[in-house]
Amino acid sequence: EPEVTQTPSHQVTQMGQEVILRCVPISNHLYFYWYRQILGQKVEFLVSFYNNEISEKSEIFDDQFSVERPDGSNFTLKIRSTKLEDSAMYFCASSEVQLQETQYFGPGTRLLVL
Amino acid sequence: KNEVEQSPQNLTAQEGEFITINCSYSVGISALHWLQQHPGGGIVSLFMLSSGKKKHGRLIATINIQEKHSSLHITASHPRDSAVYICAVRSWDTDKLIFGTGTRLQVFP
Numbered sequence: 001e002p003e004v005t006q007t008p009s010h011q012v013t014q015m016g017q018e019v020i021l022r023c024v025p026i027s028n029h030l031y032f033y034w035y036r037q038i039l040g041q042k043v044e045f046l047v048s049f050y051n052n053e054i055s056e057k058s059e060i061f062d063d064q065f066s067v068e069r070p071d072g073s074n075f076t077l078k079i080r081s082t083k084l085e086d087s088a089m090y091f092c093a094s095s096e097v098q099l100q101e102t103q104y105f106g107p108g109t110r111l112l113v114l
Numbered sequence: 115k116n117e118v119e120q121s122p123q124n125l126t127a128q129e130g131e132f133i134t135i136n137c138s139y140s141v142g143i144s145a146l147h148w149l150q151q152h153p154g155g156g157i158v159s160l161f162m163l164s165s166g167k168k169k170h171g172r173l174i175a176t177i178n179i180q181e182k183h184s185s186l187h188i189t190a191s192h193p194r195d196s197a198v199y200i201c202a203v204r205s206w207d208t209d210k211l212i213f214g215t216g217t218r219l220q221v222f223p
Contacts, residue, residue, distance in 0.1 A: 035211075043157070043200065045210035056209040089155050103147070103211070105157040 002026045004106035006092050012112045013082055021077045021109045023092030032075045033093040033103060034067065036060070043091070049075065082113045117141050120201050120214040127221050133188040135217045137201030140182065144206050148175050148186050151198040151216065160186070160199075191221045 005024045013019050025032050034046040047057045049067055066078045075094075079086055089110050093103040118139045127133055137146070148160040161168050161175040163184065168175050172191075177184040188195055198218050202211040 031209075033209075033211075037155075042215045043202070043211075043213040045212070048209035058210065091157060102159050102162045104159060105149075107154075107156045110155070 002104075004092055004094055004104050006090075006106035006109050008109060009107065010110045010112075012114065015084055015113055016081050019079050019082055019111065021079075021090050021092075021111070023075045023077070023094075023106055024073050025075055025092065025094030026096075026104055027073070029094035029096050029104070031055075031095045031097065031101075032067075032069070033095075034077045035091045035093065035105075036088040037091065037108075038085075038088045046077070046090075079111075082111075084113050087111055087113045116214070117212050118201055118203055118214040120199075120217050122217060123215065125217055125219045127191050127219070129192055129221055129223050131191050131221075133191050133195070133219065133221075135186045135199050135201075135219070137184045137186070137214055138182060139184075139201075139203045139212075141203065141205045141212070143179075143182075143203045145204045146177055146184050147202045147204075147211065148184070149200040149202060151200055153197070157200070188219075191219075193221045193223050196220050 007022045032049040035043050037043045045058050047061045048055045064080045068076050089108045091108045092106040095101045095103045121136045146163045150158045163177045172189045174187040198216040200216045201214040
């Protein structure tokens with residue numbers, strides 16, 4: 001069964017460093033999402049992406065964050081200058097169409113900023 | 115006030131028991147999702163509902179749009195059902211899912 005994959009599974013970085021989290025969505029899906037979950041808290045929406053542009057972003061998704069689909073398969077989340085409070089699990093998800101459609105989640109990348 | 119509220123926050127059960135987890139929301143929605151988060155953190159989509167009822171194996175999800183309420187039922191619960199169950203809604207005019215805080219279920223043999 002097709003699945004969303006994410007790399008790396010864990011990343012440790014120093015505050016102020018740039019990180020890139022990678023996702024490979026399901027191949028025929030058109031909508032892509034990033035979510036984060038700070039330890040012990042609920043999952044929060046970061047950004048949605050369609051047709052090579054951001055379709056919606058949350059207040060969390062400030063200028064430090066960017067997303068890109070550099071080729072036909074990868075979908076990346078970049079954090080330019082990490083802060084301690086960026087430590088969280090980051091989930092990528094994809095769906096075939098928008099709105100009333102199941103989103104398929106990747107296994108997550110656990111980011112720890114020291 | 116949270117837009118999505120779940121109850122209970124924690125639930126323990128003996129194997130074989132019937133489980134109900136509730137979700138109430140305050141916004142107009144186009145769809146409601148029930149998700150399962152395993153201890154390792156991975157998230158699996160269980161159901162996506164916009165009306166009525168859906169069943170998959172021992173899991174049943176219902177939604178009442180007028181009352182802005184959904185329930186997830188697990189029949190004949192099993193220790194492998196132990197996980198966090200999350201309700202998430204998508205409102206009409208947005209891409210984003212709004213998540214509840216989750217219900218932590220532990221089923222003991």
